Amino acid sequence: MKQIPFELVTIVMGSQSDWPTMQKAVKPLTELQVPFATAVVSAHRTPQRLVEFATTAHEKGTKVIIAGAGGSAHLPGMIAAMTPLPVIGVPVASKFMTGMDSLLSIVQMPKGVAVATQAVGASGAFNAGLMAAQMLSLTDEALQQRLIEWRERQSEQVPFEVE
Numbered sequence: 001m002k003q004i005p006f007e008l009v010t011i012v013m014g015s016q017s018d019w020p021t022m023q024k025a026v027k028p029l030t031e032l033q034v035p036f037a038t039a040v041v042s043a044h045r046t047p048q049r050l051v052e053f054a055t056t057a058h059e060k061g062t063k064v065i066i067a068g069a070g071g072s073a074h075l076p077g078m079i080a081a082m083t084p085l086p087v088i089g090v091p092v093a094s095k096f097m098t099g100m101d102s103l104l105s106i107v108q109m110p111k112g113v114a115v116a117t118q119a120v121g122a123s124g125a126f127n128a129g130l131m132a133a134q135m136l137s138l139t140d141e142a143l144q145q146r147l148i149e150w151r152e153r154q155s156e157q158v159p160f161e162v163e
């Protein structure tokens with residue numbers, strides 16, 4: 001059986017079809033030199049894989065989990081229910097409800113199990129990568145410095161003049 005990959009940040013998604021959205025999380029992680037791994041894990045289609053992933057991630061070196069799913073998006077919440085690690089949820093835009101269903105599925109967690117829900121789609125995935133790096137920077141001064149410089153570069157790239 002194939003092994004689930006684990007890294008400092010592990011990005012999981014409900015389906016391969018989520019990858020075009022979820023790959024946006026890779027950019028900030030790469031730019032900030034944060035190691036990450038990716039895997040398809042589905043609460044609905046691969047429940048055993050979900051349990052194995054969620055119950056062992058904290059023992060395998062993962063510090064932050066990013067979980068993206070669309071539609072009936074139970075993946076982030078179910079992972080959060082089984083891990084002590086912070087889980088960042090990304091609502092992937094769905095075919096029929098443009099992601100409102102994904103957003104509500106992920107954001108409306110019951111009290112006692114927390115998911116840090118991001119915006120729907122590509123921007124949410126990008127910010128999930130950024131948020132994961134910010135969480136890790138709490139205990140990594142060099143990463144915090146890289147984040148400060150990354151922010152400065154971002155500000156410099158916003159033109160002052162209106163064209």
Ligand SMILES: Nc1c(C(=O)O)ncn1[C@@H]1O[C@H](COP(=O)(O)O)[C@@H](O)[C@H]1O
Nearest residue numbers: 014015017042043044069070073074075
């Ligand atoms: N929401 C979930 C879960 C889950 O929450 O466990 N597993 C798959 N899915 C979602 O189903 C959508 C359609 O998947 P397919 O494109 O494979 O049919 C995807 O956005 C996926 O995240």
